[in-house]
Amino acid sequence: xxxxxxxMSYMTPGTSSFADFLxxxxxxxxxxxxxxxxxxxxxxxxxxxxxxxxxxxxxxVMAGDRRATMGNIIAQRDIQKVFxxxxxxxxxxAGTAGLAVEMVRLFQTExxxxxxxxxxxxxxxxxxxxxxxxIRANLGLAMQGLAVVPLFAGYDLVADQGRIFSYxxxxxxxxxxxxxxxxxxxxxxxxxxxxxxxxxxxxEGTVTAVIQxxxxxxxxxxxxxxxxxxxxxxxxxxxxxxxxGRRMPDEEVAVIADRMLASRMQRPDGPxxxxx
Amino acid sequence: MSMPFxxxxxxxxxxxxxxxxxxxxxxxxxxxxxYADGILFVSENPSQALHKVxxxxxxxxxxxVGRYNEFENLRIxxxxxxxxxxxxxxxxxxxxxxxxxxxAQTLGTIFSSGGEKPYEVEIFVAEIGDVAADDxxxxxxxxGQVADEHGFAxxxxxxxxxxxxxxxxxxxGSSLEDTLRxxxxxLGHSETEDxxxxxxxxxxxxxxxxxxxxxxxxxxxxxxxxxxxxxxGTADAPSPEDVLAGAAPRHTGVDDPQDPTxxxxxxxxxxxxxxxxxxxxxxxxxxxxATPEDPTPVEPSDPVAPGEPQPPAPQPPxxxxxxxxxxxx
Numbered sequence: 139x140x141x142x143x144x145x146m147s148y149m150t151p152g153t154s155s156f157a158d159f160l161x162x163x164x165x166x167x168x169x170x171x172x173x174x175x176x177x178x179x180x181x182x183x184x185x186x187x188x189x190x191x192x193x194x195x196x197x198x199v200m201a202g203d204r205r206a207t208m209g210n211i212i213a214q215r216d217i218q219k220v221f222x223x224x225x226x227x228x229x230x231x232a233g234t235a236g237l238a239v240e241m242v243r244l245f246q247t248e249x250x251x252x253x254x255x256x257x258x259x260x261x262x263x264x265x266x267x268x269x270x271x272x273i274r275a276n277l278g279l280a281m282q283g284l285a286v287v288p289l290f291a292g293y294d295l296v297a298d299q300g301r302i303f304s305y306x307x308x309x310x311x312x313x314x315x316x317x318x319x320x321x322x323x324x325x326x327x328x329x330x331x332x333x334x335x336x337x338x339x340x341x342e343g344t345v346t347a348v349i350q351x352x353x354x355x356x357x358x359x360x361x362x363x364x365x366x367x368x369x370x371x372x373x374x375x376x377x378x379x380x381x382x383g384r385r386m387p388d389e390e391v392a393v394i395a396d397r398m399l400a401s402r403m404q405r406p407d408g409p410x411x412x413x414x
Numbered sequence: 415m416s417m418p419f420x421x422x423x424x425x426x427x428x429x430x431x432x433x434x435x436x437x438x439x440x441x442x443x444x445x446x447x448x449y450a451d452g453i454l455f456v457s458e459n460p461s462q463a464l465h466k467v468x469x470x471x472x473x474x475x476x477x478x479v480g481r482y483n484e485f486e487n488l489r490i491x492x493x494x495x496x497x498x499x500x501x502x503x504x505x506x507x508x509x510x511x512x513x514x515x516x517x518a519q520t521l522g523t524i525f526s527s528g529g530e531k532p533y534e535v536e537i538f539v540a541e542i543g544d545v546a547a548d549d550x551x552x553x554x555x556x557x558g559q560v561a562d563e564h565g566f567a568x569x570x571x572x573x574x575x576x577x578x579x580x581x582x583x584x585x586x587g588s589s590l591e592d593t594l595r596x597x598x599x600x601l602g603h604s605e606t607e608d609x610x611x612x613x614x615x616x617x618x619x620x621x622x623x624x625x626x627x628x629x630x631x632x633x634x635x636x637x638x639x640x641x642x643x644x645x646x647g648t649a650d651a652p653s654p655e656d657v658l659a660g661a662a663p664r665h666t667g668v669d670d671p672q673d674p675t676x677x678x679x680x681x682x683x684x685x686x687x688x689x690x691x692x693x694x695x696x697x698x699x700x701x702x703x704a705t706p707e708d709p710t711p712v713e714p715s716d717p718v719a720p721g722e723p724q725p726p727a728p729q730p731p732x733x734x735x736x737x738x739x740x741x742x743x
Contacts, residue, residue: 143523
């Protein structure tokens with residue numbers, strides 16, 4: 139830390155937002171304040187792919203596959219794309235992995251900073267709006283191919299239910315009901331969840347449904363990774379309930395994934411939904 | 415003409431220190447105590463919203479006494495500094511020592527700069543390690559001095575009395591519950607009586623290394639406090655400073671540290687003379703020159719006690735009209 143007294147800007151009351159403070163004090167540290175030469179930068183860096191989220195009566199679940207791709211190359215097999223944002227919320231990211239991870243770090247700091255300065259946590263809508271502002275600031279980079287599209291979910295202690303928010307590259311924020319998916323495999327994952335999701339699923343049932351959906355996405359999208367049986371790499375699953383959020387341990391996810399794989403040995407397309 | 419005006423640096427620092435100490439002495443004490451699993455902060459604070467103890471970072475907490483707006487300012491600066499550093503580097507690179515240094519530099523600069531009023535605050539910066547031996551507790555005073563404390567530390571109004579009680583009863587390495595009981599008893603202790611402070615008037619927080627989350631700061635709410643302390647002392651007798659606050663200024667001519675409205679300062683022992691080690695002697699106050707024609711500058715270091723007859727001033731030379739006007743200095 140600095141050798142002399144704290145700069146006046148640190149002592150000035152005003153903003154409770156860390157991103158605003160950072161923008162004024164050290165704009166070079168913001169993920170979005172970078173001028174790029176013109177051209178398409180999409181192939182420069184790894185991309186993260188599919189994230190799914192679904193609510194159940196006691197909370198909300200978010201899961202992401204573990205693959206990052208660079209064109210036809212698998213850049214990383216065990217990347218983490220779902221992160222806790224704070225105790226009661228979680229954020230998953232699809233798009234340019236480097237920018238996205240930095241943006242998640244900024245978002246985590248933003249929420250914690252507000253909580254420490256104000257002595258209370260932001261409402262879940264407040265958190266969703268702050269994330270929206272961070273995404274919007276990235277629009278310039280998104281137009282050059284470095285888009286970041288998050289999925290945000292959390293437990294709303296006031297409304298007493300799990301909630302899911304999706305975003306577009308311009309920072310548009312949309313609340314989703316029941317389930318949603320983002321990323322390259324999201325079309326397949328969402329189609330799968332349409333058939334598998336039921337409102338009366340419990341926590342384990344919901345986790346099974348999102349793992350099934352990720353398998354279906356990996357089945358049809360080359361950029362989404364399925365369960366890696368030889369290396370024992372399974373999706374990252376976060377569960378948020380009124381007691382707080384936790385990352386489901388890999389052993390528990392492995393049990394559910396193994397059960398799903400055993401039934402897919404019999405029927406590779408997964409469970410069949412009734413026709414009527 | 416203007417009165418000659420000179421204040422020696424020693425006197426100026428003493429005045430500023432007196433001013434800050436008097437402000438701090440009005441506040442109620444904050445106790446920081448090490449226990450087996452971390453560091454506990456206890457303070458008497460009837461407000462549930464205006465905290466004296468706060469979280470700065472994962473393993474770092476902040477406690478303060480004195481003027482609320484000033485230590486709140488420092489707290490926010492600390493949170494910003496820690497978050498900025500944690501974001502730019504890594505969470506592990508945010509240290510209590512670095513934060514204490516930044517506070518010390520800030521308080522020291524403000525104290526010795528002529529332009530600003532010194533901050534009337536005292537601060538604890540605490541950081542817990544993985545084991546009790548790595549815990550750190552820094553106490554910072556209004557003038558930027560840093561002390562590395564061990565076991566327990568007290569600051570605020572009746573710090574000496576409370577620390578004396580703690581010295582007798584503190585046991586290193588005891589549980590949270592036992593430590594809390596000792597700390598609350600110490601806060602209620604005074605030379606005349608032992609008050610039982612009700613749980614609703616306590617602000618208690620801890621840095622607890624057994625917490626599973628990375629953020630180790632934890633507030634103990636009233637329900638938990640009642641569970642530990644029992645519901646003794648529910649009658650909340652107003653403390654002397656609460657009674658005096660808002661009252662009209664009293665012109666007693668006596669310096670009462672408990673009274674925020676009194677008009678007298680100076681009941682606080684002065685700083686030592688940095689050269690001789692003895693308390694400096696305030697410059698004597700001379701009566702105003704008897705005759706307006708007498709332009710002799712009064713020497714502040716003139717060792718003449720007030721009230722003694724003054725020696726006759728030498729007749730000044732008649733100023734030459736060509737000379738520049740003589741200034742008052």
